[in-house]
Amino acid sequence: MLDLPALMLANAPLHAFVDWDRTAAFGQGPLGDLTVGVKANIAVRGLPWTGGMGLRREIIAERDAAVVAGLRAAGAAILGTLNMHEAALGATTDNHFYGRTHNPHCIGHTPGGSSGGSGAAVAAGLCDLALGTDTLGSIRIPAAYCGIYGLKPTHGAVSTDGLVFLGRRFDSIGPLARSLDVITRAWAVIAPGHDAGEAPFAGVVTLAGLAGVEVQPAVTAAYDRALAAIGLPTTPLALPAAPTKIRLVALAEIGRELAADIGEARVSRRGDLSPELHFVIGALEAAPLDRQLLDATRAALVEGLGENRVLVMPTAPQAAFAHTPRPPATQADFTTLANVAGLPALAVPAGTDAEGLPVGIQLVGPAGSETRLIALARALEPALGGAVPLPRI
Numbered sequence: 001m002l003d004l005p006a007l008m009l010a011n012a013p014l015h016a017f018v019d020w021d022r023t024a025a026f027g028q029g030p031l032g033d034l035t036v037g038v039k040a041n042i043a044v045r046g047l048p049w050t051g052g053m054g055l056r057r058e059i060i061a062e063r064d065a066a067v068v069a070g071l072r073a074a075g076a077a078i079l080g081t082l083n084m085h086e087a088a089l090g091a092t093t094d095n096h097f098y099g100r101t102h103n104p105h106c107i108g109h110t111p112g113g114s115s116g117g118s119g120a121a122v123a124a125g126l127c128d129l130a131l132g133t134d135t136l137g138s139i140r141i142p143a144a145y146c147g148i149y150g151l152k153p154t155h156g157a158v159s160t161d162g163l164v165f166l167g168r169r170f171d172s173i174g175p176l177a178r179s180l181d182v183i184t185r186a187w188a189v190i191a192p193g194h195d196a197g198e199a200p201f202a203g204v205v206t207l208a209g210l211a212g213v214e215v216q217p218a219v220t221a222a223y224d225r226a227l228a229a230i231g232l233p234t235t236p237l238a239l240p241a242a243p244t245k246i247r248l249v250a251l252a253e254i255g256r257e258l259a260a261d262i263g264e265a266r267v268s269r270r271g272d273l274s275p276e277l278h279f280v281i282g283a284l285e286a287a288p289l290d291r292q293l294l295d296a297t298r299a300a301l302v303e304g305l306g307e308n309r310v311l312v313m314p315t316a317p318q319a320a321f322a323h324t325p326r327p328p329a330t331q332a333d334f335t336t337l338a339n340v341a342g343l344p345a346l347a348v349p350a351g352t353d354a355e356g357l358p359v360g361i362q363l364v365g366p367a368g369s370e371t372r373l374i375a376l377a378r379a380l381e382p383a384l385g386g387a388v389p390l391p392r393i
């Protein structure tokens with residue numbers, strides 16, 4: 001039996017959910033014991049389908065997105081929609097129109113973004129499973145900051161029907177959960193037949209010197225611990241440019257696409273876009289766009305991983321930080337690579353820093369290797385600790 005009033009009360013200090021389905025109920029099926037929250041850019045019938053934008057505040061979804069329909073058919077109880085960064089273009093979930101979501105490990109800190117409501121809700125136990133979207137890291141960054149698991153699938157493995165797109169070349173819908181068991185169960189439903197088996201990886205690929213990205217000591221320690229636990233031979237991967245540059249070029253493409261999607265509403269409904277989003281779109285439209293660099297990055301990653309190697313990196317270079325107008329620019333430097341290459345990536349919790357805030361690593365595999373990544377993450381749990389429990393208050 002669902003106790004929605006109790007969930008709403010628990011949600012209040014976090015502001016993870018923004019709209020609730022008051023008719024939510026469990027059904028019959030393999031997920032008939034799971035509660036699910038859905039990022040607000042994924043359609044849930046009868047609820048606002050905002051994409052985190054004031055521009056879409058009056059749009060009500062007439063039907064479920066395909067992935068939501070699949071979860072509902074499998075018996076899951078769809079509780080409602082979750083807060084997100086405006087237009088999915090940002091990594092803090094401090095939303096001008098729908099409010100600020102807090103990290104349940106430390107109120108006042110970001111849960112990450114753009115799927116910050118998804119990460120916060122799962123970490124706080126408001127739902128068993130959440131759907132997020134990942135364009136340049138928007139599932140994996142909240143997973144890392146909130147101490148849970150988050151899976152970005154191979155591009156195209158999960159239907160994006162019913163998604164408010166940010167970057168069609170990069171967007172994926174995927175699950176966040178506190179356990180790999182729930183990730184596995186959800187994966188079987190949202191990507192039926194997309195299973196390449198669990199044959200172990202034969203080698204590890206790394207970024208030499210982490211390609212010049214500055215990483216906090218606790219994150220480096222978690223990364224080193226993961227490499228030691230895997231215990232496979234490592235091979236350095238040469239990227240065609242620094243991760244920061246690759247991220248900026250990907251953002252330039254995304255900015256142009258978002259500008260085209262919004263169109264004349266940037267003028268006619270200017271007040272329905274935040275000043276921040278106006279500024280960011282303008283800056284990204286003016287930024288250099290080098291699609292050859294994106295293609296070269298994809299080729300380097302696909303060739304470097306081959307069929308049986310896994311790329312191990314930090315998820316984000318830092319732990320969660322206090323909500324601030326100037327977040328660190330490097331949050332998506334590592335996560336962007338999997339999106340550019342269209343490859344699956346799994347964010348894995350890996351303990352905490354000195355302040356008790358979660359840190360994480362990510363595993364990136366060849367196309368179609370989601371179940372192999374989950375199996376490797378499961379083998380790493382004794383060394384990395386699994387989902388990070390909330391502090392007692």
